Amino acid sequence: MQGIWTTERIRAAEERLLAVTPDGALMHRAAFGVAVAAADLLAEHTGGVAGRRVVLLVGAGNNGGDALWAGAFLRRRGVGVAAVLLAPNRAHPAGLAAFRRAGGRVVDDGAEWISRADLVVDGIVGLSARGPLRPAAAELVGVVRSPVLAVDLPSGVDPDTGAVDGPAVTATRTVTFGARKPVHVLNPARCGDVVLVDIGLGPELGEPDLSTLDAADVAAVWPVPGVADDKYSQGVTGVAAGSAVYPGAAVLAAGSAVLATSGMVRYAGPAADVVRANWPEVVATGSVTDAGRVQAWVVGPGIGTGSEGRETLRHVLGSGLPVCADADAITLIASDPSVLDAREPGTPLVLTPHDGEFERLTGARPGADRVAAARAAARRFDAIVLLKGHNTVVAAPDGRTLVNVPRGSWLATAGSGDVLSGLIGALLASGLDPWLAAGAAAKVHGQAAYLAAAGAPVSASGILHAIPDALRALTPARRL
Ligand SMILES: NC(=O)C1=CN([C@@H]2O[C@H](COP(=O)(O)OP(=O)(O)OC[C@H]3O[C@@H](n4cnc5c(N)ncnc54)[C@H](O)[C@@H]3O)[C@@H](O)[C@H]2O)[C@@H](O)CC1
Numbered sequence: 283m284q285g286i287w288t289t290e291r292i293r294a295a296e297e298r299l300l301a302v303t304p305d306g307a308l309m310h311r312a313a314f315g316v317a318v319a320a321a322d323l324l325a326e327h328t329g330g331v332a333g334r335r336v337v338l339l340v341g342a343g344n345n346g347g348d349a350l351w352a353g354a355f356l357r358r359r360g361v362g363v364a365a366v367l368l369a370p371n372r373a374h375p376a377g378l379a380a381f382r383r384a385g386g387r388v389v390d391d392g393a394e395w396i397s398r399a400d401l402v403v404d405g406i407v408g409l410s411a412r413g414p415l416r417p418a419a420a421e422l423v424g425v426v427r428s429p430v431l432a433v434d435l436p437s438g439v440d441p442d443t444g445a446v447d448g449p450a451v452t453a454t455r456t457v458t459f460g461a462r463k464p465v466h467v468l469n470p471a472r473c474g475d476v477v478l479v480d481i482g483l484g485p486e487l488g489e490p491d492l493s494t495l496d497a498a499d500v501a502a503v504w505p506v507p508g509v510a511d512d513k514y515s516q517g518v519t520g521v522a523a524g525s526a527v528y529p530g531a532a533v534l535a536a537g538s539a540v541l542a543t544s545g546m547v548r549y550a551g552p553a554a555d556v557v558r559a560n561w562p563e564v565v566a567t568g569s570v571t572d573a574g575r576v577q578a579w580v581v582g583p584g585i586g587t588g589s590e591g592r593e594t595l596r597h598v599l600g601s602g603l604p605v606c607a608d609a610d611a612i613t614l615i616a617s618d619p620s621v622l623d624a625r626e627p628g629t630p631l632v633l634t635p636h637d638g639e640f641e642r643l644t645g646a647r648p649g650a651d652r653v654a655a656a657r658a659a660a661r662r663f664d665a666i667v668l669l670k671g672h673n674t675v676v677a678a679p680d681g682r683t684l685v686n687v688p689r690g691s692w693l694a695t696a697g698s699g700d701v702l703s704g705l706i707g708a709l710l711a712s713g714l715d716p717w718l719a720a721g722a723a724a725k726v727h728g729q730a731a732y733l734a735a736a737g738a739p740v741s742a743s744g745i746l747h748a749i750p751d752a753l754r755a756l757t758p759a760r761r762l
């Protein structure tokens with residue numbers, strides 16, 4: 283797992299580190315990292331470094347200081363560097379002096395210089411940023427045509443939520459210091475690639491506020507049958523999804539549970555014939571009341587929001603088993619929360635709303651702070667809340683939060699949610715912690731979409747059939 287820390291926590295850690303570090307040392311380390319990243323970008327985009335032109339956009343704080351020091355380091359590599367000071371009286375004094383000593387130029391006609399630049403360095407604001415770019419900065423950013431290297435984070439984007447509500451920088455690459463901040467995973471489109479420079483902050487950081495799962499984390503938790511296993515011992519997934527009119531959700535959710543693990547899958551509902559025809563290995567019955575023993579339920583996709591769906595949901599929630607409630611099940615809970623009374627307290631429940639379902643469930647859309655919204659809903663429902671969007675946020679009632687950043691947006695297609703719920707259900711049936719189950723499922727789901735798409739649009743069925751490849755890619759060590 284890789285941690286992510288909020289700006290408040292970073293600042294506190296930096297203060298502790300600053301107290302035991304010589305003056306200016308941290309900024310030098312940070313700025314050196316910026317200069318290296320700038321040289322790399324120049325080389326990648328122009329084929330060289332010496333003689334290239336870089337423009338620094340320099341704000342009032344330490345973020346601008348980093349940029350100025352980086353400009354001084356770049357001068358030593360023969361780069362022509364011009365600085366545009368957005369708050370000339372408040373530019374970092376030591377950084378500005380070093381920049382000038384190194385032969386850097388402070389220029390007034392910023393737009394002119396930017397139009398000829400090979401690279402623009404965004405040192406406008408960093409951790410202390412609040413709100414969008416102010417007009418003068420926005421105007422300059424508007425004329426940029428070259429690659430942009432953001433110092434710490436793209437200015438104008440909220441550091442803690444990734445929200446953008448006005449002009450903001452879109453970076454080609456972002457170089458950040460000490461630890462990743464929420465913006466880096468909550469708004470990857472604005473950050474570009476993120477490079478992390480070690481400035482010695484690690485020991486001061488403590489438990490992260492958010493985490494992302496690595497491939498190795500997924501490999502560590504994904505069930506693999508052992509010599510003593512049989513079809514029951516690995517967990518039987520129950521799928522209550524689809525209807526006679528809309529059998530597709532049932533086929534997708536059941537199929538994804540089939541491909542996720544080697545455990546058995548039972549289907550219960552009016553689409554039994556269609557499910558059987560598509561997935562002969564599924565044991566299918568007409569109703570949850572005669573489904574047979576399972577270790578977890580997926581309920582909701584395509585079950586409808588009428589009385590039949592409500593009875594199915596109530597039955598499943600009253601089973602005392604872990605449940606992944608998706609789609610219509612969420613709408614049913616939203617319209618009649620008393621259905622949750624059937625649930626035995628403490629039984630694992632995973633809710634998987636998109637923004638519209640989240641609004642139905644809680645009365646408000648997630649808003650700019652998706653992490654806070656998911657956490658509040660997780661506490662309120664005493665459930666794991668997996669909030670769908672470009673990034674998937676998985677929050678537990680105790681505040682633990684995972685973020686999954688997909689490669690591309692190929693998951694934005696009809697039926698992909700049904701595939702995700704089948705993955706989660708299969709992991710719940712295997713006995714995995716529901717927070718990790720939801721997080722690992724989201725990662726495999728995103729990976730499957732990326733592999734299936736391979737650069738061209740892909741359907742939910744395509745994503746489904748890429749699950750084995752996604753698992754192989756994420757867990758190569760387990761290949762037999
Ligand atoms: N604290 C540390 O130990 C280190 C900090 N570093 C750098 O320091 C940065 C944080 O520096 P600061 O706390 O000085 O803050 P910033 O550089 O983020 O910004 C400070 C100034 O920007 C103004 N500002 C805020 N929002 C604005 C907006 N939307 N438009 C224009 N101006 C705005 C603020 O009023 C303030 O004067 C980090 O992001 C990082 O780049 C690095 O040098 C590494 C070490």
Ligand SMILES: [K+]
Nearest residue numbers: 404407433435
């Ligand atoms: K910045």
